[in-house]
Amino acid sequence: MIPYQDADFSLPYNGIVDIVVDQRIYVEVIVQRVDSRQIDTVIDSCWATPVNDQNYAVRWNLINNKCPNSGDHTVEVLQNGISTISRFSFKMFAFNDNYSKVFLHCSIHLCLLQNKNCAVVSSETSHPITQHLETAGVLTPGQTLY
Numbered sequence: 001m002i003p004y005q006d007a008d009f010s011l012p013y014n015g016i017v018d019i020v021v022d023q024r025i026y027v028e029v030i031v032q033r034v035d036s037r038q039i040d041t042v043i044d045s046c047w048a049t050p051v052n053d054q055n056y057a058v059r060w061n062l063i064n065n066k067c068p069n070s071g072d073h074t075v076e077v078l079q080n081g082i083s084t085i086s087r088f089s090f091k092m093f094a095f096n097d098n099y100s101k102v103f104l105h106c107s108i109h110l111c112l113l114q115n116k117n118c119a120v121v122s123s124e125t126s127h128p129i130t131q132h133l134e135t136a137g138v139l140t141p142g143q144t145l146y
Contacts, residue, residue, distance in 0.1 A: 001106060002028045009087065019092050024074075026089045029106055034084060039110050040118035042066065042081040046088065046106040050099030058099075062090055063106075081111060081118040 004026040005011040019025065031041045046063040049056040061069045068075035074091035086108070095102065111118035 001104060002030065003104075004028060007089070021092055021094055023092045024089055025092055026078075027087065027104065029086045029108060031084045031108075031110060034110065036084045038113050039084060040081050040113060041084050041086045042109050042111050042118055043077070043086045043088065044107045044109060046104060048093075048095075048102045048104055050095040050097075050101060050103070052103050054103075054105040058095060060093070060095075062104075063088060 003013045005013060007024075007026060009026060009028055013019075027046075029041060029043055031039070043063055044066055045061070047054075048060045048062060050058055060072070062072065062075050063069065063077060066077075066080060068077055068088075072090065076089050078087040078089060080086045080088075093102070094100075
């Protein structure tokens with residue numbers, strides 16, 4: 001999982017950076033070393049926690065059932081199920097209390113292209129989204145990105 005600064009996915013975050021609340025973050029989930037003619041990557045769900053524990057009780061869902069969380073209108077699934085790269089974006093937020101970090105977690109699956117179609121159609125938006133491995137990353141609002 002790679003966070004980017006821009007919608008073109010050309011400026012990845014490296015080292016120590018400032019991320020402020022409401023800043024749009026672009027995230028790429030990529031599977032490497034597979035045959036891209038036979039495999040597509042599909043994000044099933046992504047969520048954030050304030051600690052590095054994917055099962056932590058405090059969490060915010062970004063993507064549910066391959067679709068943006070209907071309760072968070074900042075989440076956009078940009079590409080899912082059409083290549084080995086899936087992409088989404090959201091506006092940075094902070095958890096309440098004294099949490100200073102946001103950890104991202106995603107559950108994905110690999111789709112065999114034998115049917116030539118792994119593109120995701122969101123039942124919540126009723127249109128195609130050009131957009132059970134676990135991957136995780138950390139974002140720190142207003143502080144650093146690791």
